[in-house]
Amino acid sequence: MIQMFHVYKAYPGDPPVLSDINLHVQKGEFVFLTGPSGAGKTTLMKLIFCGEKATKGQILVGGRNIARIRESAIPYLRRNIGVVFQDFKLLPHRTVEDNVAFALDVLGVPRAVARERVQRMLKLVGLQHKASSMPLKLSGGEQQRVVIARALVNDPTILLADEPTGNLDPALTLEIMDLLMDVNARGTTVMVATHDHSLITRYQKRTLRLENGFIVSDEDGVKAARRMAAG
Numbered sequence: 001m002i003q004m005f006h007v008y009k010a011y012p013g014d015p016p017v018l019s020d021i022n023l024h025v026q027k028g029e030f031v032f033l034t035g036p037s038g039a040g041k042t043t044l045m046k047l048i049f050c051g052e053k054a055t056k057g058q059i060l061v062g063g064r065n066i067a068r069i070r071e072s073a074i075p076y077l078r079r080n081i082g083v084v085f086q087d088f089k090l091l092p093h094r095t096v097e098d099n100v101a102f103a104l105d106v107l108g109v110p111r112a113v114a115r116e117r118v119q120r121m122l123k124l125v126g127l128q129h130k131a132s133s134m135p136l137k138l139s140g141g142e143q144q145r146v147v148i149a150r151a152l153v154n155d156p157t158i159l160l161a162d163e164p165t166g167n168l169d170p171a172l173t174l175e176i177m178d179l180l181m182d183v184n185a186r187g188t189t190v191m192v193a194t195h196d197h198s199l200i201t202r203y204q205k206r207t208l209r210l211e212n213g214f215i216v217s218d219e220d221g222v223k224a225a226r227r228m229a230a231g
């Protein structure tokens with residue numbers, strides 16, 4: 001589903017923030033991406049949805065080589081990728097329903113079809129009763145569930161989530177993580193960047209660790225959880 005071959009990324013004028021990244025994520029996998037602040041986690045995920053362009057190397061997403069993708073083809077790639085990033089905030093003056101429907105409006109999906117899909121997504125995240133609410137009237141966990149519903153409304157094959165539980169208390173963190181596990185169980189490939197070692201210990205999923213732009217370990221869930229538990 002996602003393959004990287006000898007990928008490098010340098011922002012203009014700086015040394016590489018990602019170096020010789022080789023990675024293969026299978027369809028339907030759940031992968032944690034961890035590592036210290038500044039290690040390159042966000043950058044790696046941005047490469048997957050063409051939010052940034054690799055400086056060198058090949059990236060295949062769903063079999064398609066995105067290193068050479070035309071600018072005009074990027075929106076088509078993004079239809080298959082749901083994104084939960086801090087940069088993509090909810091629109092504060094639109095209802096929950098409108099926020100989730102926004103991506104479908106942009107694609108010109110007929111209103112009745114869009115309405116049905118939005119309802120299905122809000123039900124999936126347990127917020128159908130909040131459809132008419134304004135985002136700022138919701139709790140942090142509810143807002144994050146709206147963001148996830150919005151990311152999933154196109155039925156993407158891949159979901160990328162950058163610190164999706166970053167600002168949440170422990171109970172809401174588990175609520176959001178359980179939701180992401182559900183999404184993965186329904187067949188979506190999920191990648192989650194996190195600093196939170198307790199999540200890796202608890203959920204026991206494949207874990208990639210980045211340090212200074214290099215993948216320094218790639219472990220299955222059991223091994224990764226043992227390493228984290230050992231500190």
Ligand SMILES: Nc1ncnc2c1ncn2[C@@H]1O[C@H](COP(=O)(O)OP(=O)(O)OP(=O)(O)O)[C@@H](O)[C@H]1O
Pocket residue numbers: 011012014017035036037038039040041042043044
């Ligand atoms: N748009 C940009 N222009 C220049 N440098 C950038 C840009 N975005 C990120 N960087 C730099 O790239 C490095 C990796 O950043 P990135 O955000 O990918 O790391 P991260 O592992 O996600 O960090 P955090 O856990 O703090 O979010 C950092 O040194 C950062 O300053």
